[in-house]
Amino acid sequence: MTRTGHNRSASRSALREAARAQLEGGGSVLLTGPAGIGRSTVAARIADGLAARGHRVLRCSPSPADRDSPFLGLIDLLGPAGDEALAPLAAHERAVLEGALLRGTPPAGSDPTGGRDALVLRVAVRKVLAALASDAPLLLVVDDVQWLDEPTARVLLFLARRPGPHHAVLATLRTAPHTGPDAPAARELCPQPVRTLPLPPLTVREIADVLDAHGLHGGPAWPRQLVARLHEAASGNPRTALELAAGLHESAAAGAPLPDAWEPLPVPESLSRPVLDRVEALPARARQLLLTASAAVRPTVELLRRAGCRQAAADVDTCVRHGLLAPP
Structure with missing residues (x-):
């Protein structure tokens, strides 16, 4: 293994250790990286390690289809929570929460996605987490936070902005190739302090x-x-x-x-088709720039401009944002 390869391997190991220390120290962690880089695998290893050290770990792994299913993330997170965790709740709080979790019939006329009942639900979840954290450190794992349904995200935002009962959040966020993470919204779901850790490529x-x-x-x-x-x-x-x-x-x-x-x-088509779909979704001018750039050994913005791409700088930026070009 080359020195560079050794350093990269060590950096991924160091990343797991840094995340563990951050979470055990009372902070939260946001793991970022493009699709396929191993965010879920790394997050699972970190969470399993903390579970072995006595943490109570609650997890959800939303998918794109889950964004339109209200409270599905919350249902997954609180799935392991039994009746004893709901014992501290007042009757109406418990009814609203059980309705949102599909464990019972919600009170007539209640709407946990808005109005007063939305606040009742958030307070109820806060009490449940306090009960779960009473005898062990509590960690919430949200894998692929970008697919989290909005009602669950609003609950986590409410919890993150209010001190105690303390829980840590380990979230993963998918980012586009060659671009920085669009992480502010994801960071807001994590109790402070939050550390963002981009995953390095494998050696x-x-x-x-x-x-x-x-x-x-x-x-x-x-x-x-x-x-x-x-x-x-x-x-x-x-x-x-x-x-x-x-x-x-x-x-x-x-x-x-x-x-x-x-x-x-x-x-294979499994790799080429998504790229072709992204190319086809580009404006015609950006597609022409890609075609022109492919004919050059070392294309530059100035070279592309001379080749007839008059808005080369803007079109290059468009292609970079779509993950089709590396930044110049």
């Missing part, structure tokens, strides 16, 4: 270990240079590396020779 050695674990290492027929190419093409992203390796594995199984150093790697 060549770590990518090789991932391929081995999934049976996609190719055996001795895959030279180290090819694994290094997979790592470079994936930018250290394990999910992308696995997709590329699967395409290469299928190609080799069909009898195709392994690509030489100057030949492109086979790209």
Whole structure:
């Protein structure tokens, strides 16, 4: 392993340790990174480690389809909370909470998404968390916070802005490639102090270990240079590396020779289709800029402008924001 590779590997290990220390010290953590970089895996390892050290851990992992399901995140978070955790609640508080959690029939005419009952619900959740935190440190894990339903997000925002009963939040946020995280809204759901930790890419050695674990290492027929190419093409992203390796594995199984150093790697549709969809969604001028840039060895904004892309700077910015170009 190169010195750079060793440092990157150590940095991911150090990140887990920094997150653990932050959470045990009473703070919250926001893990950021692009799709497939391993946010969920790292968050699970951190949470499992803290659970082994005596923390009570409540988790939810929303998906895009969950954003339109009110309180689904809260239902998942409080799923392990039994009747004893609801014991401190007044009758109306408990009825409103059980209605939101789909554990009982809500009071007639109540609406926990707005008005007075929304406040009743938030106070009830605060009391439940206090009960759960009475005998062990409490950690809430929200994996892929960008997909959290709005009613649950408003509850977490209410809790984060009010001191005690204390709970820590470990959240993960998906960010676009080559752009900084759009994290302010996610940070507001976490009790202060909050530390944002971007996940670094995996090293060549770590990518090789991932391929081995999934049976996609190719055996001795895959030279180290090819694994290094997979790592470079994936930018250290394990999910992308696995997709590329699967395409290469299928190609080799069909009898195709392994690509030489100057030949492109086979790209499966699972990777190419999302990129093509993003390209097709661009304005025509930005698509033309991408086509022009692909014909140059080292395209620059000035070179693109000379080639006829008069609004090159603005179009490059558009492509960067869509994750199709690295910042110049």
